[in-house]
Amino acid sequence: MLSFASRFLGRNLNLVVGAGFLFALLLGIFSTVSGMIHDEPVHSAEHEFHLKPRDAGLQSAGLFGTFDKQQLQRGFQVYKEVCSACHSIRLVSFRDLEQLGYDEGQVKTIATDWQIEQPSVNPETGEPATRKNLPSDRFPLVFANDVAARAANNNAVPPDLSLMTKARDDGSDYVYSLLTGYGPQPAELLKKFPDAKTPAGLHFNRYFATLNLAMAPPLTGTDQVQYQDGTRATVDQMAKDVSAFLTWTAEPNLETRHAAGAAVVIFLLIFTALAFGAYRNIWRDMKH
Incomplete structure (x- = not known):
């Protein structure tokens, strides 16, 4: 009997292991679904008072x-x-x-004229130096490293904005909403969650x-920036403009991509119409 069991397991080891994994997977799925059904929903200040981004209404x-x-x-x-x-x-x-x-x-x-110059090396002494920016240069880093960034920003590292609208859900709308979303904490929030007071x-x-x-x-009031085209620089206007600019930094080829997409759609429509016409022409004399 023992020899038969050994031979059976030896021949069907993969089947046994697979069945074990399947059982564990089904058990995990059941536990997760059961927890979602029976567990109380999480109530927190972030869950109840966080808002989805507003539409910035950008042309892009x-x-x-x-x-x-x-x-x-x-925006620039x-x-x-x-x-x-x-x-x-x-x-x-x-x-x-x-x-x-x-x-x-x-x-x-x-x-x-950019306020930060490019890092360089003095060819005579080998010491670190700087030089004026060239059009071919990328915009220089504001801080040399994260240590310097934290020291200047209350232990927080300001993120690079090149791809910000691609890195966040609702990218452009998120940037616009964040820049215009500052304000005092609602009394209702503090009443429901006394411990959620904004830290110093x-x-x-x-x-x-x-x-x-x-x-x-960052945007504190009207005319903080004097626009060269005469547009009035309200907080809302500045937020929209810089959101548009950061949309461009993240996807400078957006217009080309949209144009290519439109051309492909038009081509597919024409091709479909021609294919349907050819089908009708070939099969028009065929009787069912």
Whole structure:
């Protein structure tokens, strides 16, 4: 009897192991579903008071969205005068700004006058040095490393903004909502969750996942930036403009991609119509 059992297990070991894994998987699924059904829902300040991003209404949104170059230039101005003090856009080159409508001379001036220069090495002494930016250079990092960033920002590291709208759900809308979402904590929140008071050094924002973030409100009031095209720089306008700019930094080929997609759709429609016509022509004399 023992010999028969040994031979059976030897021949069907894979089947036994597979059955064991399947049983464990089904048990895990059952436990998870049972917990979801019977466990009490989690009640927390973040769960109840966190808001989904609002629609920024950008021209680049949608299947056939395009960039408004004037808005992109305004957004770059907001980044330059407000955001660049803390946040880098390390994946963007100065010469890429030509896509925003700046000419070669303007790009060269922007690069040369940028407040942070490129790290370099003195060829004579070998000591660290800096040099003026060139149009071919990428935008220099604001902080040399995370240690310097934390020291200057209450132990928080400001994220690089190059791909921010791709790295967050509802990208452009998220940036817009976050920049306009600062405010005092609702009395209802503090009443329901007394321990959820915003800690010192943090700032309440209902569009941030934890409701509190280290970044102080960067856009503080009307005319904080003097737009060169005469547009009034309200907080809402600046938030939309810099969101549009960061949409471009994350996906500068958006217009090309949308145009290619539209061309493919038109081609498929024409091809489908021709194929259907050919089908009708070939089979029109065939009797069923």
